[in-house]
Amino acid sequence: MSEALTGGLPRRADARRNRQKLLSAARALIDVQGRDLALEEVARRAGVAIGTLYNHFPTRQALFQALFADDAEVLRQRAEEWRSDPDPAEALIRWLRLQLEYGARGRSMGATVMNMRHEEGSPVQQKHTAMHEAGAALLQRAQANGQVRADVGLARILRLILGILLANEDAPDPDGTLPMFGILIDGIRTGSAS
């Protein structure tokens, strides 16, 4: 239980190596097979037994979380940095575009992980919360400045970004994300109707 619940790394060096090999194999496979990647193949490519995979990651979710949780930390940092940007709306939009980029990682698994329900107090949940708070500050700044409508929350915006990614995952033109992102941005700007 130690590793799964604490989220810490394994104590033994060989176990840490195995964990890393599993993550690398999963990362490589996810780009090809998408979210339905075969766990057995992950173990096979990592050169470990299937039981070892389950030792490190008791569920699919645990594997995905380990793959993409660090992205949340990067996104939090950017949000903090851009909080002093002279143009609040521009800073917010830049950050949301970064969410679009990071979310696209691993066939949208990045954004999916970010929108998953995380175990209370888990490392992923903590990182996610920290990112969310930093982003919310960006949003509120733009709202206080009158550039963004006051009646939208960050969660709703981020889930819309997830939707954009998911809808374009198997689309004929996977780069249709930016025009759709543009509609989202215009939808949260002040000055429009309703």
Place this chain on the structure above:
Amino acid sequence: MSEALTGGLPRRADARRNRQKLLSAARALIDVQGRDLALEEVARRAGVAIGTLYNHFPTRQALFQALFADDAEVLRQRAEEWRSDPDPAEALIRWLRLQLEYGARGRSMGATVMNMRHEEGSPVQQKHTAMHEAGAALLQRAQANGQVRADVGLARILRLILGILLANEDAPDPDGTLPMFGILIDGIRTGSAS
């Protein structure tokens, strides 16, 4: 091959009954298991052998298409009707909201089918094209009236609706779709920035 390619119904009466039983069973299961429903269980619940399922629906896609293709016809009809609505924008929005409702069918499988690549000349493709043209007329009317931005196409809007559905599929609050829909609508209205 006849059935799969022509999309027509089977000639024999027992085969038509089997087809219907398969569709009913699939429809019931999809609400529970989502898009990853087990084909074997579909056949089991329909009371036919697994080979019979493959006879009628050679691929998963074929099964899904058969389940939801008729919705396209309904949506086309509504678009035609509302083309004479005095308020073009209101008519368009009402139709898009209908897309949201119909798309939500079967755990968003409805919208997914609508956004799939269909075989050229297949019945689904024809129905989808007809629906798309009728909807595009609604959109153009609202654009000609100056109520909706001229630089957005229907395909982009519909894919955004698909995204909204997918993003809310396993969400804590699955009825967050309407606020997100509101952002989309405001994003395509005239009068906003950019």
Place this chain on the structure above:
DNA sequence: ACCTGAACACCGTTCAAGT
């Protein structure tokens, strides 16, 4: 503290044989 791999269950898909 961690690894191994056999064991079991379940599902996807094909196809020869039947009616």
Place this chain on the structure above:
DNA sequence: ACCTGAACACCGTTCAAGT
């Protein structure tokens, strides 16, 4: 023209035994 179900391949998951 259609149905059947055995046959094969593959994967998910657990767990007793090992180091």
